[in-house]
Amino acid sequence: xxxxxxxxxxxxxxxxWALREFSARFEPGETVSVIGPNGSGKxxxxxxxxxxxxxxxxxITVNGExxxxxxxxxxxxxxxxxxxxxxxxxxxxxLIDLMDDIRGSKKGRAEGPLVRDLGVDAMMEKRLGTLSGGxxxxxxAVLAFRYxxxxxxxxxxxxxxxxxxxxxxxxxxxxxxxxxxxxxxTSHLMEEVEALADRVAYLQDGTLRFLxxxxxxxxxxxxxxxxxxxxxxxxxxxxxxxxxx
Amino acid sequence: xxxxxxYTLIDLARNKFVAGWMLLLLAISLGLFQLEDxxxxxxxxxxxxxxxxxxxxxxxxxxxxxxxxxxxxELLAVQPLRRSKILSGQxxxxxxxLVLGALLGAGIPLVAFLxxxxxxxxxxxxxxxxxxxxxxGSLIAIKNREKARGVGLGLxxxxxxxxxxxxxxxWVMFAxxxxxxxPWIVPLAALDPIDLGRIMVLLKVDLAAxxxxxxxxxxxxxxxxxxxxxxxxxxxxxxxxPSLFAFRAFGRKDL
Numbered sequence: 481x482x483x484x485x486x487x488x489x490x491x492x493x494x495x496x497w498a499l500r501e502f503s504a505r506f507e508p509g510e511t512v513s514v515i516g517p518n519g520s521g522k523x524x525x526x527x528x529x530x531x532x533x534x535x536x537x538x539x540i541t542v543n544g545e546x547x548x549x550x551x552x553x554x555x556x557x558x559x560x561x562x563x564x565x566x567x568x569x570x571x572x573x574x575l576i577d578l579m580d581d582i583r584g585s586k587k588g589r590a591e592g593p594l595v596r597d598l599g600v601d602a603m604m605e606k607r608l609g610t611l612s613g614g615x616x617x618x619x620x621a622v623l624a625f626r627y628x629x630x631x632x633x634x635x636x637x638x639x640x641x642x643x644x645x646x647x648x649x650x651x652x653x654x655x656x657x658x659x660x661x662x663x664x665x666t667s668h669l670m671e672e673v674e675a676l677a678d679r680v681a682y683l684q685d686g687t688l689r690f691l692x693x694x695x696x697x698x699x700x701x702x703x704x705x706x707x708x709x710x711x712x713x714x715x716x717x718x719x720x721x722x723x724x725x
Numbered sequence: 726x727x728x729x730x731x732y733t734l735i736d737l738a739r740n741k742f743v744a745g746w747m748l749l750l751l752a753i754s755l756g757l758f759q760l761e762d763x764x765x766x767x768x769x770x771x772x773x774x775x776x777x778x779x780x781x782x783x784x785x786x787x788x789x790x791x792x793x794x795x796x797x798x799e800l801l802a803v804q805p806l807r808r809s810k811i812l813s814g815q816x817x818x819x820x821x822x823l824v825l826g827a828l829l830g831a832g833i834p835l836v837a838f839l840x841x842x843x844x845x846x847x848x849x850x851x852x853x854x855x856x857x858x859x860x861x862g863s864l865i866a867i868k869n870r871e872k873a874r875g876v877g878l879g880l881x882x883x884x885x886x887x888x889x890x891x892x893x894x895x896w897v898m899f900a901x902x903x904x905x906x907x908p909w910i911v912p913l914a915a916l917d918p919i920d921l922g923r924i925m926v927l928l929k930v931d932l933a934a935x936x937x938x939x940x941x942x943x944x945x946x947x948x949x950x951x952x953x954x955x956x957x958x959x960x961x962x963x964x965x966x967p968s969l970f971a972f973r974a975f976g977r978k979d980l
Contacts, residue, residue: 532979534977534979549808551807564796565796566796566797567797582806583805
């Protein structure tokens with residue numbers, strides 16, 4: 481059984497379709513890089529999966545459970561947003577306590593993946609309002625990995641992180657993938673995509689243009705780097721589309 | 726819900742605005758009781774200030790807080806929590822913080838200087854108006870994506886209730902003074918929560934001269950105690966109805 485399925489998922493804002501007839505299946509232990517230009521529908525697709533946005537058409541399932549008003553499926557989901565903002569007056573430790581309470585976790589604050597590696601254990605008494613953007617991203621990464629998710633959604637996970645912390649987060653992605661976790665990751669950094677992705681999903685104007693393993697992309701375009709293969713693939717797709725018309 | 730309530734309340738407890746609100750009310754209350762020689766007069770002046778300020782601060786603070794907490798709300802919304810629990814926790818925490826601010830800032834001086842039924846009714850009116858305008862503020866914040874638009878709408882709603890509606894009601898009374906419109910005044914006055922709060926207080930003070938037409942009608946129709954209870958029930962409806970709309974809108978909202 482696929483871990484995550486999208487069947488003809490569409491999302492309309494007013495008159496504009498942000499996502500159209502998106503269908504895909506993501507398997508256990510698979511890392512899929514979702515890429516595309518700004519406004520291509522990546523965030524909408526992720527938000528539909530997380531239940532933050534209600535799909536206009538189609539259905540999404542996580543571990544066979546439908547994404548809908550029942551929040552049970554989110555026990556299996558971890559999410560690291562691109563921009564993290566927390567209540568200014570709470571301390572990091574209190575935020576972790578809150579999330580542990582919600583998830584029913586009995587871990588100690590300093591336990592769990594990434595807490596020590598990212599130095600979050602030393603910041604537990606810091607107010608969230610005093611954190612820099614990078615520190616907030618570290619807290620966000622800790623929360624995303626903390627509850628052993630079977631689906632991990634990472635939105636530009638290394639944006640704002642220093643190179644050392646980026647490396648730690650990417651290493652954690654590889655490790656959690658080995659446990660069978662399905663990882664969906666958006667990124668504009670091709671090196672990240674090349675290093676992590678088992679498949680690359682390219683979205684444009686809300687439409688899935690292709691969903692292929694990087695090797696297939698390189699082979700189909702005769703390129704040796706994804707940064708060159710993706711534009712080449714798009715051009716050949718467009719030419720094929722024009723020919724079919 | 727209680728988890729979200731607890732941590733939102735911790736955040737609000739450290740919020741300088743809530744502390745500032747309490748200190749402002751304390752300064753106004755103590756100032757009025759020190760300036761006036763009769764505590765009843767001070768209480769009536771204080772009621773005018775509170776019935777205008779409490780709705781304004783409650784709605785604007787709720788709107789601003791909910792906008793500022795949007796990313797945190799998103800973080801909560803991707804947890805295994807129903808959206809209704811997130812919103813109820815946040816609304817209840819906002820209500821608790823603002824009610825505590827009002828109780829400590831105005832309630833304590835009122836009880837200290839004039840410990841009678843009128844003071845307690847004014848405190849009750851303040852508590853209810855706080856909850857009403859937290860509910861209205863939440864609905865506005867959920868229905869509007871832009872913070873400036875939300876705050877603007879909150880100010881417009883407050884202005885309508887505090888001034889415009891009363892003026893319109895007065896005009897209706899004058900325009901239709903030849904007709905038996907008294908029975909209509911009861912439901913019409915209930916459409917303005919601030920007016921309901923004022924009626925509650927003035928029914929208890931029992932000052933006919935200050936009661937106004939709608940207050941006098943409430944006294945005539947229901948008597949003092951029933952009038953207060955009817956006003957209280959109407960205020961509860963004012964908490965419940967915007968809250969229900971807010972929950973419905975939040976459940977359907979794309980975050």
